Amino acid sequence: MTWNALILFGVLATSLVASAVIFLLAESRHTTRSVFNLAAAVVKLLLVGWIVWGVYQNIDYEFRFTIIEGVDFILRADALGMMFVGLSSLLWLFTTIYAIGYLEKAPNRSRFFGFFSLCVASTVGIALAGNLFTFLLFYELLTLSTYPLVVHRGTRESLRAGQVYLYYTLGGGALLLFGVVALHVLVGDTEFVPGGVLSGLDPSLHPLLIGIFLMMIIGLGVKAALFPLHAWLPMAMVAPAPVSALLHAVAVVKAGAFGIARLVYDVYGIEFAFSLGLLGPLAVAASITIIYGSLRALAQDDLKKRLAFSTVSQVSYIILGISLFGPVGTLGGLVHLLHQGLMKITLFFCAGNYAETLGVHKISELDGAGQRMPATSVAFTLGAFGMIGIPPMAGFISKWYLGIGALEVGMNWVLGVLILSSLLNAAYFLPILYRIWFRRRERLWCEGKVLGRFETSGWLLLPTLATAAFALVAGVLAGMPFSPLYWADLIVSREYLP
């Protein structure tokens, strides 16, 4: 066991240990719990930073042991995985700060933070998994550890949402398991390798491989909220705001999109997947989801519901990028994995701030909120601009590369999808901004709570501003080393030129 293996395991262990300690702490030990949770998040971020630097210099980080003959548990740091780990550890820190403020005086905090840490541990496991078996292991663990968070409020509605969540994810997980076992029978332990491991198989197996691909895409598409497998995501909006942030930005939908990236690049191999004719249908499915999500978002008056349908649409940008057979499209898709996370978590934090401070859940009640809560509203505006793809926000960078990537491989219709979706994004975000900034509130705000000396509690406001700043900086400084774009470029160069 080398130092590097231990450091890699440490990234996983920080959240696992945090989860165990939090479960063991008594419900009333709020300060101890918060301090410990934040400390774990900071330590994790430092370890991730260390490994990111190492991966940049091509140092190998691997942790493995044998589970059963021919099946290993493998954690390995590569550029693609570290991107996801970096995102989730950064957002874990901010979401924890936010959740501490959001859940102040709420019951069941021990349970909440315990499962929250477990969720992050599963996400890190998904990102670092070195083979399909390990990936599957953490993918299912993520399902299990998210359920208690979705039903956290314990109301009839949230229990119903939890049940639907389970129907979708457990069903998808079963299909995924089938695909993983089938691939295992065909080629043995399926380690992730750039360029894939399947292209050498006999051509007579190709129809079977297509079937397996389809099954695994369904299994992964459930979490990525690919149409028509998305219905659980808007329903899960009944959960508290930090959980929405977790579902939409930190962990769950990202795990699905990331899994599809792994499947296409490192199991099938992008060229082999293209030669099997799998990428075209995937691009179509992603495009339908993009348009469909935006159309449904238009019709929602509940702010969080609108944001949820917006996620359905935005996550499919990642999948669209993956399915464009060319380095530039890939770049656009992968960089959106980071950008969408930063922008969407900002929007959900803002929605939570409005709900907690002003008691406002509906878009039609947001008139004049910009005057009452200027900082939150600025953050919201930045996030919304990013989603529409207005330069220099991060979302613009993603769409730019997606468009160029599509033109480069001759899929001009994708450009139409991108333009239409940007128009739709504008159509459902701009009216909100108009209400916030240009309409006047007619009645007084029914302010039940005074939450600190800012417009709302500092615990809620600071993470919101921080993630908004990140979303802005990721766009403005996209050309700098270690920006999301820079890192995605590194991944692409390693995936396409192995």
Next chain:
Amino acid sequence: MIGLWSVPLLFALPLALGILSLLVTPAWRPRLIFVGLPLLTLASVDVLARLVLEGPRIYELGGWEAPLGINLVVDGLAVGMILMTTLVASLCALYARVYLRDYPASSSFFWPLLWLLWAGMNGIWLAEDIFNLYVGLEVMGLAAVGMVALRATPQALAAAMRYLLAALLGSLAYLLGVALLYATYGTLSMAGLQEAAAPNATTHVALALIILGLLLKTALFPLHAWLPPAHGGALTPVSALLSALVIKGSFYILMRIWLVLGPEVTPIFTAQLLGVLGAGAVFYGGWMAWRQHHLKQLVAYSTVAQIGYLFLFFPLVTGTGPEAARLAWDGTLMMLVAHALAKAALFLSAGNLILAVGSTQISHLVGISRFRPMSLFSFGLAGVSLMGLPPSGGFTGKWLLLHSAILSDQWWWLIVLFLGGLLSAAYIFKVFRMSFREGPQIDRSITPPLTLDVTALILASASILIGLTAHLPLFWLRLGSAFGAG
């Protein structure tokens, strides 16, 4: 010389302690575990160490050779079962010592029965001939029936009576089969049968009787009706012992005999039929478990379902390639051990939840996650293994079985494994859903003693950990079998 003694000690010591516990006053009876558990643990570990170091062997009791003396088989399978029994039964005994303080009348008879049960089980794991297997089966069965009756309510007595009839009928059928085989081949030993047995009418009738008897005792669907009232209605530590260990005894015998007779004698048709019955058990048991309102009945029906998975062993091992057969062996044993750990944990934690809310109804668990997180956590961990979700023993077992089914081109068993997993998720989450609900009920709960929670948690954690470290136990279990080196 300790090594030579540790084998007979495994059933002689529980027998001696059983007799001793009848001689001392009831207050002293529970304390005997502080002698018994360490010694039995030492003996089990010693047997394992010798197996790994010196390889599998046949142990001749008292130094007498086979027809005259009794042979004991000390191979990987037997030792694996012994370790499983020691772990599960020890933790159940520790649990029972605290739990039974509220049942003084039942307590005084529980301890002698526990030792008798333990002796019977270790006798089965070690027996090399089919008659001694019968003796072990009877001892274990009668002790188990006595334990079910301990609660002494009319329902418990009715359940025990049903169980007694099923158990007696089962062992009678088994004994008839044994007698037929002995009359035909003149041998009772496994090794002798392996050489002599030929596929003729007598063998098949004998095999049919043996299978029928053992199916009844294992409670395979549709012969399961006695199990839910007996397991669901018994005292909590008894339920755990019965569901986790006792039903495995008869399955173990069937597995051994099936492999000894070999593919010439065991028809593929029968193997497929056993698999179909197993599938029926998975579906029917899962469905019935989901419909229960009584927590321990739910867990009991879950056992009916889980038994079904074990019976996929027969179609996957009969007439298939060596690789598929090895995977079936590994997968079935992983399932068996994981179920023993998880089901014991599930019953114990269910018992804790019932103690906490003072009701057996699932609907009264509203909001319990707030008050008894530890009991619920054990229930959840064990549930993960039963649902076959990773990382757990149940998942590793399922993975191996899936692998074996694909390799042997029997895709229909895949469907059973998938739907079975989803059904178990349905009934496990039924309990969870209730526990997360914030209901109108007044918040009240009794805190069970810490021992009760800790024993359940250890078993539940073991059911998870064994999935991650499956490599080693599976290697041990293969020692001396047709599927492994040595």
